[in-house]
Amino acid sequence: MRDAEWSHLPEDVRPLAALDAEQRIAHIRAKRWVDYPHAARVLGRLEEIYAQPRSERMENLLLIGQSGMGKTTLIRKFERQSSVVIKGVGTFRLQPVVVMLMPHDPTGPRFFSQLLKAVGVPPIDTFEVGAPRESTVLRVLAELQTKVIVIDELNSVLAASPRQQRRFLQLLRWLSNELRVALVGVGVPETRHALLSDDQLRSRFMNLDLPEWEEGAELTRFVTRLIWSLPLRGPSPIDSPRVMQLLVGRTGGITLGICKAIERAAIAAIRSGAERVDYGALQSQEVWDGLEPPPATVRRRQRSGRG
Ligand SMILES: Nc1ncnc2c1ncn2[C@@H]1O[C@H](COP(=O)(O)OP(=O)(O)OP(=O)(O)O)[C@@H](O)[C@H]1O
Ligand SMILES: [Mg+2]
Known part of the structure; x- marks a missing residue:
C-alpha cells in the first residue's frame, strides 16, 4: 500500500495523494474550509x-x-x-x-x-x-x-x-x-x-x-491544517517561526495572501516533482506575484507597532 507512505496526511486526504498531478492541482485550486x-x-x-x-x-x-x-x-x-x-x-x-x-x-x-x-x-x-x-x-x-x-x-x-x-x-x-x-x-x-x-x-x-494574523501558535496551526488538506506526497516543513514571519511580513497577515501563496507553492511542488513546500519554496517570487498587501494595511500595522 502506497497510502502508508503518505502518513504525513490525514486519513481522508491520503486517497487524494494517489491521484495524478492535474487532479491534485484541481483539488488544490478548489475552495476549502480550514478551521481556526x-x-x-x-x-x-x-x-x-x-x-x-x-x-x-x-x-x-x-x-x-x-x-x-x-x-x-x-x-x-x-x-x-x-x-x-x-x-x-x-x-x-x-x-x-x-x-x-x-x-x-x-x-x-x-x-x-x-x-x-x-x-x-x-x-x-x-x-x-x-x-x-x-x-x-x-x-x-x-x-x-x-x-x-x-x-x-x-x-x-x-x-x-x-x-x-x-x-x-x-x-x-x-x-x-x-x-x-x-x-x-x-x-x-x-x-x-x-x-x-x-x-x-x-x-x-x-x-x-476578524483581525489580521500575527505570528504565533494560532497561525502556525492554521498553516499546518491548510498544508495537510493539500495532497502533496511528501511532508512540508513549514511550521517554523521564520516561515510565519515570512507569511505575515509579505501579506500583512491577510488570509487570502497566506492561502494563495501556500497553494501556489504546492502546485509548483507537484509540477516540479518536489512534492513538498518549504521555506525556500515560499521565498520564490512566483508565489507572491500580485499578492502584496494593500498599502493601507501595512501602514496601519506599522503605526500600531505590529508590522
Ligand atoms: N477558513 C478558511 N479556510 C481556507 N481558506 C480561507 C479561509 N478563509 C479565507 N480563506 C482564503 O482567503 C480567501 C479570501 O477570503 P474571503 O473572500 O472570504 O475574504 P473577505 O474577507 O470576504 O474579503 P473581501 O472583504 O474582499 O470580500 C478565500 O478565497 C480563501 O482562499
Ligand atoms: Mg467578501
Missing part, C-alpha cells in the same frame, strides 16, 4: 445571534475585517451549517439564514431584488412586473422561516449619498422590526461609519472583528 480558533469564535457568536428568540429588539452583529480576511468564507460556512431541507412529499425548503450581497445602489427596490435573488426567487416568480414589493419580501421570508439576514459587503452603502444612506438604514430597521429577523452586516472596517447616522440601529449592532 478565531473563526470558531465568530461562528459561535453567529450561532448565538441565530438562537435568540424572535422579538422586537433583535441583537444584530457587525462582522468587520480587512479585505481578504475570510469574512465571506466564514458566513458561507455559517449558512451551510444552518441550512435545513425537509424531505417529504416533494422537498420543502427552509432558509433560516439568508446571505445576500449589498447592492451598489442601496435603494429599496434594488435591495429587495437582491434579497429575493439570495433566496433563489427569480424575478418572474415575484408576481410583479418591475420592482418587488415589500409585501412579497415579507411573504417569502416568512415562508422560508428566515431568522437571520446576512448582508455581505455592507460597506457598499457608503458609496451612496448621505440621504440615501439614511433611507437605507430606515429600511433595515423596518426589516428587523417587521420580520423580527436578526441582521448580520459584513464588511471592511469603514463599514462602521455606515451605521453611525442611526442611533437606534447602531446600539443594536454588536461589533465583532
Whole structure:
C-alpha cells in the first residue's frame, strides 16, 4: 500500500495523494474550509445571534475585517451549517439564514431584488412586473422561516449619498422590526461609519472583528491544517517561526495572501516533482506575484507597532 507512505496526511486526504498531478492541482485550486480558533469564535457568536428568540429588539452583529480576511468564507460556512431541507412529499425548503450581497445602489427596490435573488426567487416568480414589493419580501421570508439576514459587503452603502444612506438604514430597521429577523452586516472596517447616522440601529449592532494574523501558535496551526488538506506526497516543513514571519511580513497577515501563496507553492511542488513546500519554496517570487498587501494595511500595522 502506497497510502502508508503518505502518513504525513490525514486519513481522508491520503486517497487524494494517489491521484495524478492535474487532479491534485484541481483539488488544490478548489475552495476549502480550514478551521481556526478565531473563526470558531465568530461562528459561535453567529450561532448565538441565530438562537435568540424572535422579538422586537433583535441583537444584530457587525462582522468587520480587512479585505481578504475570510469574512465571506466564514458566513458561507455559517449558512451551510444552518441550512435545513425537509424531505417529504416533494422537498420543502427552509432558509433560516439568508446571505445576500449589498447592492451598489442601496435603494429599496434594488435591495429587495437582491434579497429575493439570495433566496433563489427569480424575478418572474415575484408576481410583479418591475420592482418587488415589500409585501412579497415579507411573504417569502416568512415562508422560508428566515431568522437571520446576512448582508455581505455592507460597506457598499457608503458609496451612496448621505440621504440615501439614511433611507437605507430606515429600511433595515423596518426589516428587523417587521420580520423580527436578526441582521448580520459584513464588511471592511469603514463599514462602521455606515451605521453611525442611526442611533437606534447602531446600539443594536454588536461589533465583532476578524483581525489580521500575527505570528504565533494560532497561525502556525492554521498553516499546518491548510498544508495537510493539500495532497502533496511528501511532508512540508513549514511550521517554523521564520516561515510565519515570512507569511505575515509579505501579506500583512491577510488570509487570502497566506492561502494563495501556500497553494501556489504546492502546485509548483507537484509540477516540479518536489512534492513538498518549504521555506525556500515560499521565498520564490512566483508565489507572491500580485499578492502584496494593500498599502493601507501595512501602514496601519506599522503605526500600531505590529508590522
Ligand atoms: N477558513 C478558511 N479556510 C481556507 N481558506 C480561507 C479561509 N478563509 C479565507 N480563506 C482564503 O482567503 C480567501 C479570501 O477570503 P474571503 O473572500 O472570504 O475574504 P473577505 O474577507 O470576504 O474579503 P473581501 O472583504 O474582499 O470580500 C478565500 O478565497 C480563501 O482562499
Ligand atoms: Mg467578501
